Amino acid sequence: MLSIVLMLVLLGIAAYWRANGWILALAAIIGLALGQSGVWWIGAIVVAVVAVFSCLPPARRLITDRIFGIFKKVTPAMSETEEAAINAGTVWWDGELFSGKPDFNKLLNYPDPKLTAEEQAFIDGPVEELCRMLNDWDITHTRKDLPPEAWQFIKDNGFLGMIVKKKYGGLEFSNYAHAKVVMKIGTRSGSAAVTVMVPNSLGPGELLQHYGTEAQKDFYLPRLAKGEDIPCFALTSPHAGSDAGSIPDFGVVTRGDYVDPYTGEEHKDVLGIRVSWEKRWITLAPVATVLGLAFKMYDPNGLLGDKKDIGITCALVPTNFAGVKAGRRHYPSGSVFMNGPTWGSDVFIPIDYIIGGLDYAGKGWQMLVECLTVGRCISLPANSVAAGKAASYTTGLYARIRDQFGLPIGKFEGVDEALARIGAYTYQMEASQDLALTGVDMGETPSVISALLKYHNTERYRKVINDAMDIHGGKAVVLGPRNYLAGAYQAIPVAITVEGANILTRSMMIFGQGAIRCHPYVLKEMKAAYANDAAAFDQAFSAHGHFILTNVFRSFWLGLTNGAFSSAPKGGVTATYYKQMNRIAANFALLADMSMFSLGGSLKFKEKISARLGDILSNLYICSAVLKRFEKEGAQKADEPLMQYAAEQALYDAQTAIDGVLKNLPARPLAWILRVLILPTGRRIAPPSDKLGSKVAAAMMRGDDTLARLTHGMYIPQDETESVGVLAPAHAAVIATEELEKKLRNRARKGEFAAVSPATQLQEALDTGVITQEQFDQITRARKLKRDVIMVDDFDMQLDKHDETLLSRHVF
Structure with a gap:
């Protein structure tokens, strides 16, 4: 023994x-x-x-060759769309996390994303000016569109061409700058943010720059950069939403006639495609001038060769082209950005309308998946960060301004608990996106990270807005120009649904794609099976076995000590979190392998298991991003509670997901063994404490540098008549007069005032010399600003005309 x-x-x-x-x-x-x-x-x-x-390879092959024969039989066939998704993008920091032994020095040595002087000037200039032009209530409830001057400003200043290279007249901004532009606009108007982000995300501009012919680039990119053309991309069909590979829209290769919509020139008997489509939920379709169209292409008459089923193809079609239908609108929840259907029946387009020309016929799905990665790292995550920053800023100040029972509401523990979550989730969201953008601007296309970022940022958006609504109470449930939360709250379903519904993304994509794409050996084994390469399989399989064996022991030792004796790249307050990530990463590597081993190809149908495995990977990524951000911002002592709460919540969520997999893994004896190896002393990682949450809430209510760093880059109006603009002066005024107000309340409690109402008591205090004229003026101003913050809008009986005298009405 x-x-x-x-x-x-x-x-x-x-x-x-x-x-x-x-x-x-x-x-x-x-x-x-x-x-x-x-x-x-x-x-x-x-x-x-x-x-x-x-x-020894010769001896080992006696075993692995037999295993190879079995492996080839049980390896599930991969569809064309699945193969494109698996092969799309690159493996980056997600691969380190999947390794079970991440190199955190590599993480800290990644360059911190920065704005160039030109990019910063654009954000401080045109973006700031655009935000001043926008009134979200007017946009969403009166105009149901951006004002004409905002549309023109967007076109004239290159907002639609941020990703277009300068040689074509675009701004050629970094992905990081693109995200910060969208985020800032999003803190002012979600509808405007979507309008700007879509042409710079997945669509004609992105596809043209990567795959377009030189003629297509030379013609369209300058027009897109100047706003002469407004693009949209038509992918989603009523019968094929998330399952984009099953789109029913089709095109048949044939010969025909057409008139060039730009020159009016007539072309006869040219090689082309007769396309029919019905698309829904297409952003900018109602106002687009050029339509990016995805369809299945067929060549039944062999005009292009022997292949009859060409595959998914992407083409550019001017919307004024004969037979193209558009111009009707959908009504997105909480927003009025231009979104609608487009359709056409037997529309003949020339073959050179295919993006990239004939060489890219049938490669549309690969093109889309590859380009989607970058867009998913930017658009919706940036809008989520915008919602988090707006919720953090407004709720942090509001919780200090608004009082009940003689105390700011933020000092009640139920409120401070929700406020801490808002701050921590906002910190997580921006940290996670900034780390992803670091990779993208390094030339990476991290497809797995883009999926987890889209899912977790939009889910945190949902959580922070819900908490902000709860804290604001009646202030947030009455619609009107002064309600700065309702629009974001109503728009949550849009963020949750588009670019892959969140249920699908969590349960099928993050781990389903990551398990193959990021695992150091699984994809190699599968490729060896498809290529019938026994030698390659032997190398991958033997390395995989070594990987599993070492992870068994690493997971057990690290679980036994909760990572306490493992290495950390930094000392001090963050060291514990790096060590716990060492432990969780080893646990995850072993659990992922054993889940794939026990379930095989059926794992992709065990979506709850797959989702929890994805949650482990995602929260490891989020925690690492949080620590990277803390170091990037100078490891500020004042920000420690915020960083700690964000890191501890991510680690606790990862541990919860581990426990969920172990409780539900179908192979119960294996699950019992794994529990001993992974959680030998039980669940050791605790959620953030109440005390830590109170520190986060207090920092947010102070409105000092910590809140400024948390909400950096959001648009804050300087006009006190605006609902967001009044918060900072009201916050300062309330704090400055707090002791004076306490003095007046004490006198009132003792019955020392003859007057009854607060206003008349204030006048009496001045008249009797209890306060000076200067103090009277301070209190009067503070009370007015506080009332401006609290008040909600009212309208006429038809809910049509807003009462502009609201702020001046004060009856006692």
Whole structure:
């Protein structure tokens, strides 16, 4: 027994450091020998035989070739769309997390994203000016569109061409700058933010720059950059939403006639495609001048060659082209950005309308998946960050201004709990996006990270707005120009649904794609099976076995100590979190492998298991992004509670997901063994404490540098007549007069005032010399500003005309 224990200890130490197979065998043999058992040599022989058949390729092939035969039979076939999704993008920091032993020095050495002087000037100039032009109430309830001058300003200042290269007249901004522009506009008007972000995300501009012919680029990109053309991309059909590979829209290769809509020139008997489509939910379709169209292309008459089913193809079609229908609108929840259907029947387009020309016919799905990665890192995550910043700023100040029972409402524990969540989730959202954009601007296209970012940022958007609504109470449930939360609250379903519904993204995409794409060996094994390459399979499979064995021991040791003795790239307050991530990463690597081993191809149908595995990976990513942000911002002492809450919540959520997988893994004996290896001492990671949450809430209510860093980059009006603009002066005025107000309340409680109402008591205090004229003026101003913050709008009986005298009405 002693020999076995010593063998496991020494083997475990070697495995923890991921020693190679020969060293693992040597460690096991030494452990057996140190136990002084009379038959230790029997175990040593067994270990040596295992080592020979594991480490010597000729001997190993005797086993792996047989496994290869079985593996080829059980490996599920991969559809064309699945293969495109798996092969799309690159593996970046997500691969490190999947390794079970992430290199956090690599994380900290990634360059911090920065705005160039030109990009900062654009945000401080045109973006700021555009925000001043926007009134979200007027946009969503009166005009149901952006004002004409805002549309023209957007076109004239290059907002629609931020991603277009300068040689075509675009701004050629970094992805980081693109996100910060969208975020700032989003804090002012969601409708305007969507209008700007869509042409710079997945659509004609992005597709043209990557795949367009030179003629297509030279013609369209300058027009897109100047706003002469407004693009949209028509992908989603009524019968094929998330399952975009099943689009029913089709085009048949044929010959025909057409008139060029730009020149009026007539073309006869040219090679082209007769396309029919019905698309829904297409942003900018009602006002677009050029339509990016995805359809299935067929060549039944063999005009292009022997292949009849060409596949999904993308084409550019001017919307004034004969037969193209558009111009009707959908009514998105909480927004009025231009969104609507487009349709056409037997519309003949020339073959050179295919994006990239004939060479890219049938490659549309690959093109879309590759380009979607970058857009999903920017658009919706940036809008979510905007919602978080707006909620943090307005709720942090409001919770200090508004009082009940003689106390600011933020000092009640139920409110401070919700306020802390708002701050922490906002911190997580921006940290997660900034890290992803670091990779994108380094040339990476991290498809798995883009999926988890879209899902988790939009879900946190939902949470922060719900908490903000709860804290504001009646202030937030009455619609009107002064309600700065309702629009974001009503628009949540849009963010949750588009670019892949969140249920689908969580349950099928994050781990479903990540398990193959980011795992160090699974994709290699699958490719070997598809290529019938036994030698490649042997190398991948043997390395995979070593990976699993070392993760068994790493997971157990790290679980036993909660990572306490593992390494961290930084000391101080963040060290504990790096060590706990070492533990969770090892747990995840083992749990992912065992889930795939026990469920095989059926794992993709076990969506609840897959979703929880995705949650583990996602929260590891979020925690690492939080720590990266904290270091990037100078490890500010004042920001420690915010960082700690955000990191602890992510780690706790990861642990909860681990426990959920173990409780629901169908192979119960395996689950029991895994629980011993992964959670040997139970769930050791605690959620953020109440005390820590109160520190976060207090920092947000102070409105100092911590809140300024948390909400940096949002648009804050300087006009006190605006609902957001009045918050900062009201906050300062309320705090400045707090002791004076307390003094007046105490006198009132003691019955020292003859007057009854607060206003007449204030006048009496001035008249009797209790306060000075200056103090009277301070209190009067503070009370007015506080009332402006609290008040809600009222209208005439038809809910049509807003009462502009609201702010001046004060009857007592």
